[in-house]
Amino acid sequence: MREINVNEITEAVSSMCIEVNHVLSEDMKCALDNAFNKEESELGKQILDQLKENLVIAKEEMIPICQDTGMAVIFMEIGQEVHFTGGSLEDAINEGVRKGYVEGYLRKSVVDDPIIRNNTKDNTPAVIHYSVVPGENVKITISPKGFGSENMSRVFMLKPADGIEGVKNAILTAVKDAGPNACPPMVIGVGIGGTFEKCALMAKHALTRKAGVHSDIPYVKELEEEMLDKINALGIGPAGLGGSVTAMAVNVETYPTHIAGLPVGINICCHVNRHIERVI
Amino acid sequence: MTKNITVPMDEQTKLDLTAGDYVYLTGTIYTARDAAHKRMQESLDKGEALPIDIVNQIIYYMGPSPAREGKVIGSAGPTTAGRMDRYTPRLLDLGLGAMIGKGKRTQDVKDAIVRNKSVYFAAVGGAGALLSKSIIKSEVVAYDDLGTEAIRKLEVKDFPVIVVADSKGNYLYK
Numbered sequence: 001m002r003e004i005n006v007n008e009i010t011e012a013v014s015s016m017c018i019e020v021n022h023v024l025s026e027d028m029k030c031a032l033d034n035a036f037n038k039e040e041s042e043l044g045k046q047i048l049d050q051l052k053e054n055l056v057i058a059k060e061e062m063i064p065i066c067q068d069t070g071m072a073v074i075f076m077e078i079g080q081e082v083h084f085t086g087g088s089l090e091d092a093i094n095e096g097v098r099k100g101y102v103e104g105y106l107r108k109s110v111v112d113d114p115i116i117r118n119n120t121k122d123n124t125p126a127v128i129h130y131s132v133v134p135g136e137n138v139k140i141t142i143s144p145k146g147f148g149s150e151n152m153s154r155v156f157m158l159k160p161a162d163g164i165e166g167v168k169n170a171i172l173t174a175v176k177d178a179g180p181n182a183c184p185p186m187v188i189g190v191g192i193g194g195t196f197e198k199c200a201l202m203a204k205h206a207l208t209r210k211a212g213v214h215s216d217i218p219y220v221k222e223l224e225e226e227m228l229d230k231i232n233a234l235g236i237g238p239a240g241l242g243g244s245v246t247a248m249a250v251n252v253e254t255y256p257t258h259i260a261g262l263p264v265g266i267n268i269c270c271h272v273n274r275h276i277e278r279v280i
Numbered sequence: 281m282t283k284n285i286t287v288p289m290d291e292q293t294k295l296d297l298t299a300g301d302y303v304y305l306t307g308t309i310y311t312a313r314d315a316a317h318k319r320m321q322e323s324l325d326k327g328e329a330l331p332i333d334i335v336n337q338i339i340y341y342m343g344p345s346p347a348r349e350g351k352v353i354g355s356a357g358p359t360t361a362g363r364m365d366r367y368t369p370r371l372l373d374l375g376l377g378a379m380i381g382k383g384k385r386t387q388d389v390k391d392a393i394v395r396n397k398s399v400y401f402a403a404v405g406g407a408g409a410l411l412s413k414s415i416i417k418s419e420v421v422a423y424d425d426l427g428t429e430a431i432r433k434l435e436v437k438d439f440p441v442i443v444v445a446d447s448k449g450n451y452l453y454k
Contacts, residue, residue, distance in 0.1 A: 148383070
């Protein structure tokens with residue numbers, strides 16, 4: 001058994017929230033460079049150039065990449081040999097978010113109730129997903145999610161007879177509807193299978209995969225590549241103003257499902273697909 | 281066409297703007313997003329005056345991140361305009377001059393833009409650090425309690441936008 005004091009979790013979450021909102025990960029920077037090289041529209045290229053410049057300013061001057069520093073979505077993979085000490089783990093995670101968002105000059109975008117809507121003024125609570133895995137480490141993944149793109153995300157409860165073509169249509173429908181609202185070039189997270197909530201969670205988790213890395217399952221890898229081409233053929237382009245790059249990656253996760261169902265979750269992310277991992 | 285414009289604009293300047301024009305704005309604009317729009321709507325419903333005179337002014341749909349010490353503002357890019365669509369035709373009919381945001385508008389908004397000879401600009405979403413460099417002054421002028429959603433008066437210099445919907449009914453998004 002390994003003991004971890006929850007203060008260590010608070011400190012990690014706090015610094016990760018600040019870093020992820022100012023410095024885009026290497027995989028996403030590469031994806032943006034590739035987008036710039038591939039883009040055929042002159043205006044599209046100009047916009048992608050601004051996005052690249054934006055990343056430089058954000059990092060050098062410590063100004064958040066986007067003013068929507070998101071609702072903090074946190075995946076906690078906890079080794080089953082770990083024993084947390086020093087207080088509640090969930091409180092410690094939220095304290096890390098509070099500290100990171102207040103001390104890091106990040107925007108407070110969370111309201112306490114979906115209808116009453118008073119700002120909590122510290123961006124808490126986070127949305128936390130726990131899983132227990134073998135071992136004695138804790139892996140923390142944080143992906144602050146902006147809502148311009150979150151609002152364009154969808155769940156489709158397809159029929160088994162709809163098959164892979166139904167899945168492809170669902171993805172294209174969601175991306176077309178998102179259009180300029182989701183700040184293209186986008187990253188598309190897709191979850192196929194499971195249940196209503198499982199497909200949405202897989203879609204969210206798929207966004208944390210490095211851009212350019214494909215699924216190990218051959219047909220899923222093919223689907224990712226085919227959908228990226230089909231989405232880019234839509235012509236939505238950077239900022240939705242037309243062009244050959246509408247998405248930079250399509251990441252798909254799958255899970256067994258029920259004999260009667262084919263759930264498909266599509267989580268759309270803007271070009272600022274922030275994700276950061278740390279193992280404790 | 282690339283243009284440099286002083287804001288607020290006169291009517292002829294607005295009439296001359298065409299969807300697709302790349303425009304640098306210099307002058308005064310105001311911010312307001314979801315919560316501020318809801319409050320303005322409630323004030324109008326009660327017959328009360330709005331906290332700012334919107335006539336001929338530009339509203340930028342934006343809620344910034346906090347400014348670091350010595351900085352004017354934090355990250356300051358546009359939010360999705362469509363969420364304001366429910367409130368927009370009424371504000372345009374009351375004289376609102378123009379809007380800056382990102383993303384699609386409803387037909388009702390597009391009709392109100394033509395009817396009032398207004399214009400809807402898009403700024404590049406997700407470029408908030410870069411756009412903040414074009415904001416030289418920021419002051420909360422109403423709804424301070426709303427935090428990032430307060431109404432701010434901004435002085436901008438060469439703030440880059442693209443005309444998406446013009447007064448002649450042209451619309452840039454497909």
